[in-house]
Amino acid sequence: xxxxxxxxxxxxxxxxxxxxxxxxxxxxxxxxxxxxxxxxxxxxxxxxxxxxxxxxxxxxxxxxxxxxxxxxxxxxxxxxxxxxxxxxxxxxxxxxxxxxxxxxxxxxxxxxxxxxxxxxxxxxxxxxxxxxxxxxxxxxxxxxxxxxxxxxxxxxxxxxxxxxxxxxxxxxxxxxxxxxxxxxxxxxxxxxxxxxxxxxxxxxxxxxxxxxxxxxxxxxxxxxxxxxxx
Amino acid sequence: xxxxxxxxxxxxxxxxxxxxxxxxxxxxxxxxxxxxxxxxxxxxxxxxxxxxxxxxxxxxxxxxxxxxxxxxxxxxxxxxxxxxxxxxxxxxxxxxxxxxxxxxxxxxxxxxxxxxxxxxxxxxxxxxxxxxxxxxxxxxxxxxxxxxxxxxxxxxxxxxxxxxxxxxxxxxxxxxxxxxxxxxxxxxxxxxxxxxxxxxxxxxxxxxxxxxxxxxxxxxxxxxxxxxxxxxxxxxxxxxxxxxxxxxxxxxxxxxxxxxxxxxxxxxxxxxxxxxxxxxxxxxxxxxxxxxxxxxxxxxxxxxxxxxxxxxxxxxxxxxxx
Numbered sequence: 001x002x003x004x005x006x007x008x009x010x011x012x013x014x015x016x017x018x019x020x021x022x023x024x025x026x027x028x029x030x031x032x033x034x035x036x037x038x039x040x041x042x043x044x045x046x047x048x049x050x051x052x053x054x055x056x057x058x059x060x061x062x063x064x065x066x067x068x069x070x071x072x073x074x075x076x077x078x079x080x081x082x083x084x085x086x087x088x089x090x091x092x093x094x095x096x097x098x099x100x101x102x103x104x105x106x107x108x109x110x111x112x113x114x115x116x117x118x119x120x121x122x123x124x125x126x127x128x129x130x131x132x133x134x135x136x137x138x139x140x141x142x143x144x145x146x147x148x149x150x151x152x153x154x155x156x157x158x159x160x161x162x163x164x165x166x167x168x169x170x171x172x173x174x175x176x177x178x179x180x181x182x183x184x185x186x187x188x189x190x191x192x193x194x195x196x197x198x199x200x201x202x203x204x205x206x207x208x209x210x211x212x213x214x215x216x217x218x219x220x221x222x223x224x225x226x227x228x229x230x
Numbered sequence: 231x232x233x234x235x236x237x238x239x240x241x242x243x244x245x246x247x248x249x250x251x252x253x254x255x256x257x258x259x260x261x262x263x264x265x266x267x268x269x270x271x272x273x274x275x276x277x278x279x280x281x282x283x284x285x286x287x288x289x290x291x292x293x294x295x296x297x298x299x300x301x302x303x304x305x306x307x308x309x310x311x312x313x314x315x316x317x318x319x320x321x322x323x324x325x326x327x328x329x330x331x332x333x334x335x336x337x338x339x340x341x342x343x344x345x346x347x348x349x350x351x352x353x354x355x356x357x358x359x360x361x362x363x364x365x366x367x368x369x370x371x372x373x374x375x376x377x378x379x380x381x382x383x384x385x386x387x388x389x390x391x392x393x394x395x396x397x398x399x400x401x402x403x404x405x406x407x408x409x410x411x412x413x414x415x416x417x418x419x420x421x422x423x424x425x426x427x428x429x430x431x432x433x434x435x436x437x438x439x440x441x442x443x444x445x446x447x448x449x450x451x452x453x454x455x456x457x458x459x460x461x462x463x464x465x466x467x468x469x470x471x472x473x474x475x476x477x478x479x480x481x482x483x484x485x486x487x488x489x490x491x492x493x494x495x496x497x498x499x500x501x502x503x504x505x506x507x508x509x510x511x512x513x514x515x516x517x518x519x520x521x522x523x524x525x526x527x528x529x530x531x532x533x534x535x536x537x538x539x540x541x542x543x544x545x546x547x548x549x550x551x552x
Contacts, residue, residue: 051310055308098338099337106308115301116298116301116305117302117304117333119298120269120303120304122305123287124267124306124310124311125309127288132309150298150301150329153295153297154302156293156295157293157302
């Protein structure tokens, strides 16, 4: 099943971009998105307005083809609209818009906005308690996106508040110009987060990292994308 | 409140400010509505300590992190809360301006922003704590309701109404206030509408929020109409269009001069008119002292306003003929 979702998503990316299959497959976020939507997130096209659903926030709004493709593969949007990607009247912009696309939880594109929103959302769901059941929040950021200072405001507060419902996945394709000496995980761990660093192309490794128990703490998965691995 | 002393010079005595009223009313909104949440960045936390104990998690202090202040408010809105977000105007509007544009506006999420400091309440603190440009900045974003109460009673009515909506509202509190509330501005039935304070035959003067007392004094001996506005966005174009007789229109605002010039002109449409905008000048004053000293220095006291309005009206042949 998981293989089929990934294969389907790759085909759908090609529909959008006309790229060769290996380029579509190289999208840095693809395997993370498939792992989340195909195995982790408790959300479906039938529950996109259910207050108890898990929320996925794509903070790194750049290059959303893989995101749209996975949403289409999972039935949130009609695959037939994918070729309209980026067109004037399309709902599928080069950065996603929550008011246009079913299943998209935030409008993003400008870097450094998703994680602060995720902190407020995870806190709010926790305050809701039973009304939100165990709804969790997953936020995808990029390693270069982490340069935005707003992330560090959010990382610090989430750690102090012990936001157990908050999960961050950092897709690290070493695109940050100045890098993160000592590693990205250390920056979260210092603030009280649970952290795992894994091969971002490995479905079993991603699955295991997302299932780590982290009572009383937020959890971050650093998904390393080294294209030599694939 | 000002009272005359033996030398007939006004002295100011302690009275309740809009900020005092906000700190007494906002905690009760948490009691009344389970969807209300308060989001703070260290400023004002003491006022909510007791409410925070009654309502765990619904008073969120993010520390000195104002980008997160707005982002977290947006997240709370996504969780179904009505966030009331509060700090000094520069840190609420200017520092996280992109968060206002995107996290709230572009994401189409609601919040109530309540600022203190206004244009120069923090006169002795200098430029860093002053935000005369806040209304102009928010006016550049679509979909914001901007409220400028002139009295604690007006603030309370505006705050209660905003807490019950789901829109994006900015409420601008000031230490400078009018002696008494305007009846229409505390009446929910007329919320968002301008109030006719005085009807005259000549020019129309629009006084915004805390400028009303100064304006009324300034035009005491002129045959003009005075309108009072607390809601400046959306601007009550219908009321202005319905009442303007003479072509002269003046708007007196307690923030950056000209902030409402475009909406006033638009309200008058193709009708020939002349507009005088009075507000805080576009300068870097580098002065401290008292708010009233700043008010006088910027020509926002009654005497200065009166001189500018008379000079403006004397330029009008119509006015001279009348």
